Amino acid sequence: MPTLKVNGRRVTVDSDATLLDAARAAGVEVPTLCQFDGLEPWGGCRLCVVDMSQANWDDDWFKVVTACNHPVDEGMTVITDSDRIIETRRVVLDLLLARCPDTPLIQQWALEYGIEQTSYTPNPDPDDCILCGLCTRVCDHIGVSAISSINRGWGREIAPPFNQPPPDCIGCLACAEICPTDCIPFETSNVRRKIWGKEFEMLRDPKTGEAVITKEQAEHFAERSGVPMTYFETSDRSKRREMAKTFEKLQVVK
Amino acid sequence: MRIESRDQFEALRKQSLEIETNRKQQVLVCCGTGCLASGSKEVAEAFADEIAKRSIDATVDLFVKSTGCHGFCERGPLVVLNPQGILYTKVKAGRVEEIVEKTLVGGEVIPGLLYKDPVSGERVEQYEEVPFYRHQVRVAMRNIGRIDPTDILDAIAQGSYSGVAKVLFEMSPHEVIGEVATSGQRGRGGAGFNTARKWQSCKDAPGERCYVLCNGDEGDPGAFKDRSIMEGDPHSVLEGMIIGAYAVQANEGWIYVRDEYPLAVVNLTIAIREARKYGLLGENIMGSGFDFDIKISRGGGAFVCGESSALMRSLEGKTGEPRAKYVHSTDKGLFDLPTVLNNVETWAGIGAIIERGGAWFASMGTERSKGTKAFSLVGKVKNTGLIELPMGTTLRHIIYDIGGGILKDRPFKAVQTGGPSGGCVPEELLDLPVDYEELTEAGSMMGSGGMIVMDDRTCMVDVSRFFLAFLEEESCGKCTPCREGLKQMLHVYGRIIAGKGQAGDLELIEKLAAGMQLGSLCELGKSAPNPVLSTLRYFRSEYEAHISDHACPAGVCRELTAFEIVEDGCDGCHLCYKACPVDAITGVVKELHVIDHEACISCGACLDVCPTDTIRTFPKHELEKAEVV
Ligand SMILES: Cc1cc2nc3c(=O)[nH]c(=O)nc-3n(C[C@H](O)[C@H](O)[C@H](O)COP(=O)(O)O)c2cc1C
Ligand code: SF4
Ligand code: SF4
Numbered sequence: 042m043p044t045l046k047v048n049g050r051r052v053t054v055d056s057d058a059t060l061l062d063a064a065r066a067a068g069v070e071v072p073t074l075c076q077f078d079g080l081e082p083w084g085g086c087r088l089c090v091v092d093m094s095q096a097n098w099d100d101d102w103f104k105v106v107t108a109c110n111h112p113v114d115e116g117m118t119v120i121t122d123s124d125r126i127i128e129t130r131r132v133v134l135d136l137l138l139a140r141c142p143d144t145p146l147i148q149q150w151a152l153e154y155g156i157e158q159t160s161y162t163p164n165p166d167p168d169d170c171i172l173c174g175l176c177t178r179v180c181d182h183i184g185v186s187a188i189s190s191i192n193r194g195w196g197r198e199i200a201p202p203f204n205q206p207p208p209d210c211i212g213c214l215a216c217a218e219i220c221p222t223d224c225i226p227f228e229t230s231n232v233r234r235k236i237w238g239k240e241f242e243m244l245r246d247p248k249t250g251e252a253v254i255t256k257e258q259a260e261h262f263a264e265r266s267g268v269p270m271t272y273f274e275t276s277d278r279s280k281r282r283e284m285a286k287t288f289e290k291l292q293v294v295k
Numbered sequence: 296m297r298i299e300s301r302d303q304f305e306a307l308r309k310q311s312l313e314i315e316t317n318r319k320q321q322v323l324v325c326c327g328t329g330c331l332a333s334g335s336k337e338v339a340e341a342f343a344d345e346i347a348k349r350s351i352d353a354t355v356d357l358f359v360k361s362t363g364c365h366g367f368c369e370r371g372p373l374v375v376l377n378p379q380g381i382l383y384t385k386v387k388a389g390r391v392e393e394i395v396e397k398t399l400v401g402g403e404v405i406p407g408l409l410y411k412d413p414v415s416g417e418r419v420e421q422y423e424e425v426p427f428y429r430h431q432v433r434v435a436m437r438n439i440g441r442i443d444p445t446d447i448l449d450a451i452a453q454g455s456y457s458g459v460a461k462v463l464f465e466m467s468p469h470e471v472i473g474e475v476a477t478s479g480q481r482g483r484g485g486a487g488f489n490t491a492r493k494w495q496s497c498k499d500a501p502g503e504r505c506y507v508l509c510n511g512d513e514g515d516p517g518a519f520k521d522r523s524i525m526e527g528d529p530h531s532v533l534e535g536m537i538i539g540a541y542a543v544q545a546n547e548g549w550i551y552v553r554d555e556y557p558l559a560v561v562n563l564t565i566a567i568r569e570a571r572k573y574g575l576l577g578e579n580i581m582g583s584g585f586d587f588d589i590k591i592s593r594g595g596g597a598f599v600c601g602e603s604s605a606l607m608r609s610l611e612g613k614t615g616e617p618r619a620k621y622v623h624s625t626d627k628g629l630f631d632l633p634t635v636l637n638n639v640e641t642w643a644g645i646g647a648i649i650e651r652g653g654a655w656f657a658s659m660g661t662e663r664s665k666g667t668k669a670f671s672l673v674g675k676v677k678n679t680g681l682i683e684l685p686m687g688t689t690l691r692h693i694i695y696d697i698g699g700g701i702l703k704d705r706p707f708k709a710v711q712t713g714g715p716s717g718g719c720v721p722e723e724l725l726d727l728p729v730d731y732e733e734l735t736e737a738g739s740m741m742g743s744g745g746m747i748v749m750d751d752r753t754c755m756v757d758v759s760r761f762f763l764a765f766l767e768e769e770s771c772g773k774c775t776p777c778r779e780g781l782k783q784m785l786h787v788y789g790r791i792i793a794g795k796g797q798a799g800d801l802e803l804i805e806k807l808a809a810g811m812q813l814g815s816l817c818e819l820g821k822s823a824p825n826p827v828l829s830t831l832r833y834f835r836s837e838y839e840a841h842i843s844d845h846a847c848p849a850g851v852c853r854e855l856t857a858f859e860i861v862e863d864g865c866d867g868c869h870l871c872y873k874a875c876p877v878d879a880i881t882g883v884v885k886e887l888h889v890i891d892h893e894a895c896i897s898c899g900a901c902l903d904v905c906p907t908d909t910i911r912t913f914p915k916h917e918l919e920k921a922e923v924v
């Protein structure tokens with residue numbers, strides 16, 4: 042278990058931890074936008090930059106790295122608030138504010154770094170997508186990969202293939218839920234759900250009549266887990282009721 | 296046909312060499328992409344026909360080879376006649392009969408086809424005496440133009456695969472790495488990482504298998520050294536890779552070739568097929584017990600696919616996007632297994648290093664940059680093309696002695712080195728010895744060895760914008776600083792060039808550049824500010840003139856520049872009249888011509904054609920002032 046220093050505080054963490062884990066363990070906050078616990082780090086937003094020096098480097102030699110995906114090592118020194126780190130984060134946020142001038146999440150972060158207005162040319166036709174890639178990664182993570190990023194450079198966008206309702210989408214809403222700026226539109230009701238232009242019919246709990254899950258999602262989960270479909274179409278309320286009944290029976294027996 | 300032992304290989308080599316020397320007459324027609332475009336295929340066919348026709352009644356033993364690029368493309372198609380060593384330039388198929396008649400049969404040189412030295416004006420007969428070649432030292436490019444790339448026996452006769460025989464039968468993998476370490480060779484693909492150290496890390500890394508890869512993605516605009524090597528001497532690449540594979544004990548390799556390089560793919564494919572046929576590739580190479588095979592992969596079509604982590608993702612069939620390299624690819628590369636990735640030119644040099652020894656290679660070059668390096672010399676120089684020189688050669692020597700000086704003898708302004716994310720080196724640094732460190736200290740870089748020479752008619756703000764625009768197109772868009780930063784950088788440049796720059800713009804650019812350098816994920820974004828910072832460093836006043844004076848000192852930026860014909864210089868040659876695309880020039884032959892400022896679109900076409908140099912540029916806003924007066 043390597044021991045390292047974050048802003049002067051000594052912490053010991055697992056050898057497969059990242060610098061972000063170490064900073065958290067040391068009680069030091071590092072801002073992140075594209076990181077999500079449980080998803081493989083991606084290193085795209087660049088907000089989590091920190092200064093890092095390996096044990097065997099010269100004392101004053103530091104490298105700028107992203108905390109979310111950099112592995113820890115014995116004897117490392119990490120500094121999360123040097124002038125150049127703050128300045129780099131400021132550039133990142135200033136740039137994101139130009140892309141998404143009306144997005145509250147970005148406005149808040151920018152303000153935290155003293156930016157009220159972008160220094161750059163604001164996007165004439167803004168939306169709220171900050172291109173953090175969380176939606177596509179969560180979709181990959183559950184084994185669906187219905188959406189992906191298209192186009193290079195500034196024109197990058199998140200989209201289903203050919204901008205058509207994605208055939209592989211199971212309507213689980215994972216992308217919409219993970220999106221830090223809530224910019225993936227969807228509709229869901231007791232009967233129907235719609236996301237990425239694709240419509241789904243909801244499976245309803247046979248007992249309570251509540252909509253629980255889309256048929257496609259239940260099939261996907263059943264197939265991957267080997268658990269029968271009926272498990273997925275039972276609502277939480279139903280499950281609790283079942284459990285309560287079991288307890289009642291137990292009491293009677295007593 | 297399959298070689299089963301070292302003796303058999305040596306015998307084949309001797310035999311090929313004999314065939315080679317017995318060929319009394321050789322006609323080498325350059326069939327590189329540049330020469331092909333100017334009709335070398337027809338020239339080669341005409342030679343073949345003519346020779347076939349005559350060999351019926353004459354006993355001249357001739358044959359035609361398709362040679363790779365000589366690196367002198369603007370004078371193609373090039374023809375070299377051996378053993379005479381005569382070089383003919385700009386040969387057209389229609390003159391082949393005359394060449395065969397006069398030179399091959401009659402032994403007479405045709406002066407009109409000889410190369411004319413632009414400096415001395417003299418005609419040079421011998422290929423090796425042409426200044427463009429005389430100053431070169433060719434290692435990676437040693438066989439280009441000397442062998443038929445599609446004939447493996449020709450390559451073997453020239454020494455190809457001898458290095459393979461040497462390492463397989465005389466050296467341990469450890470000794471191979473030691474020899475490469477002695478050479479001090481550093482990667483030729485950009486970063487200049489020590490080759491031996493890379494191999495050693497891969498060899499030491501745990502993993503049940505490892506791979507060797509060749510980076511032939513060459514995406515820099517205007518660069519063509521790797522293409523020329525793959526087209527002109529694919530065997531040097533294969534040989535280097537076999538040696539490298541033996542050193543790290545890999546059994547599989549890939550060559551990742553840029554999609555726009557079809558001829559390279561063809562010649563490499565032929566070379567691989569032939570090498571397999573002779574048992575130089577595949578199982579049990581030369582009967583040594585070592586197995587290694589190579590596959591070709593066509594590139595993903597994006598500049599960033601040349602970046603090592605993106606290249607490996609692309610080879611795995613995934614999106615070619617860079618990922619963080621906090622774990623080295625020598626530990627976890629292709630398919631998360633230890634991998635060596637080297638550039639085409641790096642691989643091409645390995646065979647020579649093994650054959651002639653690491654110490655020989657290290658005897659050339661500078662303290663920290665050993666050996667020779669290939670450069671693509673282009674832009675406003677008289678001789679453009681591919682050159683290979685010892686590291687440490689000065690820019691002045693390259694531009695004036697090899698390049699023959701600036702076109703039209705105009706003043707030199709700067710040379711841009713290192714590809715799109717390189718930097719511009721100004722006149723006061725012309726005596727800079729070219730090596731990795733010197734270029735970096737000058738704010739530029741070695742990169743892949745591109746050199747674009749610029750004259751006084753170049754606006755450095757405009758030049759930087761050109762490279763930024765290329766990089767903005769090619770940014771993959773994964774990370775914020777590069778994706779957004781390049782876009783915003785271009786916004787600022789756009790207004791400066793239009794004369795709408797604001798106070799504080801230069802400081803804004805500098806702050807953004809620093810954020811991109813420190814914050815970007817891959818080297819594309821990290822190095823993208825180089826053209827900006829190097830021009831700001833050496834040509835800051837030019838930026839300031841655009842912003843404060845609304846003037847482009849070089850007279851290039853259209854929105855800021857007006858043109859006029861100086862009265863007593865114009866001799867009425869009428870050329871500008873013909874060149875102007877919008878008919879803004881009036882005047883009759885032998886009389887003074889005049890530019891109508893209303894109609895003029897400031898394209899500069901007139902200035903480029905004017906033989907007496909009497910067209911002058913001045914800031915556009917002076918026109919308005921004149922009107923007011
Ligand atoms: C954006 C980008 C593009 C690159 N393109 C190439 C290329 O086309 N060819 C190449 O050999 N190296 C290229 N590189 C460098 C490679 O990442 C890598 O360093 C090189 O192939 C290693 O080989 P070497 O050590 O022999 O130079 C590129 C790097 C970046 C960041
Ligand atoms: S849609 Fe949301 S989750 Fe997906 S990239 Fe954009 S901001 Fe991130
Ligand atoms: S620096 Fe540019 S090219 Fe590299 S990952 Fe970031 S966006 Fe992509």
Ligand code: FES
Pocket residue numbers: 072073074075076083084085086087088089090107108109110
């Ligand atoms: S959180 Fe680390 S790069 Fe986005």
